[in-house]
Amino acid sequence: MKLPVDQLIRPDILAMKAYPVAAAEGFIKLDAMENPWRLSQDLLVELGRQLAEAHINRYPDPSGGGLKEMLRVAAGIPGNADILLGNGSDEVITLITQALARPGATVMALEPSFVMYKLNAVFSRVNYVGVPLNHDFTLNLPVLLDAIAKNQPAVLFLAYPNNPTGNRYSREDVLAVIEASPGLVVIDEAYGPFSDDSLMELAGSVDNLIVMRTLSKVGLAGIRLGYAAGQPKWIAELDKVRPPYNINVLTQITARFALTHSGVFEEQASALRRERSHLAEALAAYPGVTVYPSEANFLTIRLPEADLLYAWLKSRRILIKNLGGMHPMLENCLRFTVGSPDENRAVIAALDEYFR
Numbered sequence: 098m099k100l101p102v103d104q105l106i107r108p109d110i111l112a113m114k115a116y117p118v119a120a121a122e123g124f125i126k127l128d129a130m131e132n133p134w135r136l137s138q139d140l141l142v143e144l145g146r147q148l149a150e151a152h153i154n155r156y157p158d159p160s161g162g163g164l165k166e167m168l169r170v171a172a173g174i175p176g177n178a179d180i181l182l183g184n185g186s187d188e189v190i191t192l193i194t195q196a197l198a199r200p201g202a203t204v205m206a207l208e209p210s211f212v213m214y215k216l217n218a219v220f221s222r223v224n225y226v227g228v229p230l231n232h233d234f235t236l237n238l239p240v241l242l243d244a245i246a247k248n249q250p251a252v253l254f255l256a257y258p259n260n261p262t263g264n265r266y267s268r269e270d271v272l273a274v275i276e277a278s279p280g281l282v283v284i285d286e287a288y289g290p291f292s293d294d295s296l297m298e299l300a301g302s303v304d305n306l307i308v309m310r311t312l313s314k315v316g317l318a319g320i321r322l323g324y325a326a327g328q329p330k331w332i333a334e335l336d337k338v339r340p341p342y343n344i345n346v347l348t349q350i351t352a353r354f355a356l357t358h359s360g361v362f363e364e365q366a367s368a369l370r371r372e373r374s375h376l377a378e379a380l381a382a383y384p385g386v387t388v389y390p391s392e393a394n395f396l397t398i399r400l401p402e403a404d405l406l407y408a409w410l411k412s413r414r415i416l417i418k419n420l421g422g423m424h425p426m427l428e429n430c431l432r433f434t435v436g437s438p439d440e441n442r443a444v445i446a447a448l449d450e451y452f453r
């Protein structure tokens with residue numbers, strides 16, 4: 098006799114819902130912080146040529162085939178830091194959590210923040226402590242320092258800037274948190290290219306600090322490449338948990354190609370920062386709309402009856418993220434990924450109609 102699914106799968110997994118990904122066919126897609134632009138025709142042709150040469154019959158180079166050296170230059174990773182590559186930074190979060198999941202260990206994160214920190218704690222069966230931000234999403238330093246002292250987290254994940262709120266905490270506060278933490282502190286700089294600050298220069302020299310980044314938000318979400326930098330003694334342990342061939346052949350080639358043409362992506366990031374200011378200004382002019390300060394490629398707003406605006410935009414074939422229901426502090430909040438100038442104009446036209 099075969100046991101049924103619900104007697105074999107873990108009860109906590111049975112009780113979960115799968116990560117929701119909205120259907121976006123035919124929509125202006127502004128829900129997932131993707132870069133709106135594809136590569137130019139010339140670059141696509143050249144990339145196609147390189148991909149055609151790929152040895153897809155072979156396993157990929159387990160050390161990344163020169164990618165780490167290129168990332169070190171591109172991201173300013175200090176010489177005394179080692180680098181861990183992940184199949185997206187999602188996988189880096191998983192590897193860190195698995196490696197630290199001693200019995201009774203605690204994972205800590207701020208709330209609201211990136212949901213994968215908590216999900217991975219659940220998957221690895223460790224304690225999870227979420228520490229609330231202030232209602233305007235700023236960091237409540239005394240509350241966080243108290244929680245650290247009380248819970249002694251094995252790892253604290255801190256998104257800098259934060260998702261889904263867009264704000265960056267003050268550097269002084271974050272340094273105080275790193276100083277006060279007994280365990281590992283992971284600074285998640287997924288939005289680093291859109292931000293005015295980075296702690297990457299401290300990776301390697303500050304004990305128990307890992308700085309994590311990704312190529313996803315700058316135009317390469319489809320290839321899945323994230324990375325973390327920290328002291329060699331940490332990276333060596335995390336590397337034991339990593340599946341040896343986690344960065345596939347096509348991703349390695351595409352990432353090397355992109356890093357060779359990094360100027361293209363840097364210009365796009367600058368253009369998105371300019372578009373972010375225009376869009377923020379436009380959003381703030383509508384009645385009842387609060388726009389939160391953002392150093393990421395998205396803007397989070399709060400307004401009365403946000404569900405109505407979300408549905409209106411959807412009826413206009415514009416897909417944003419409705420944050421209501423994700424966390425009590427995000428009630429009536431919507432998140433707009435900053436798109437191309439044309440996409441943002443379409444958003445503003447739809448908003449003009451809605452608020453008329």
Ligand SMILES: *Cc1c(COP(=O)(O)O)cnc(C)c1O
Pocket residue numbers: 130184185186187188211256259260285287310311312313318321322323
């Ligand atoms: C998008 C995002 C990630 C995940 O990035 P991938 O590299 O695509 O897995 C990690 N952290 C934060 C805060 C994000 O917003």
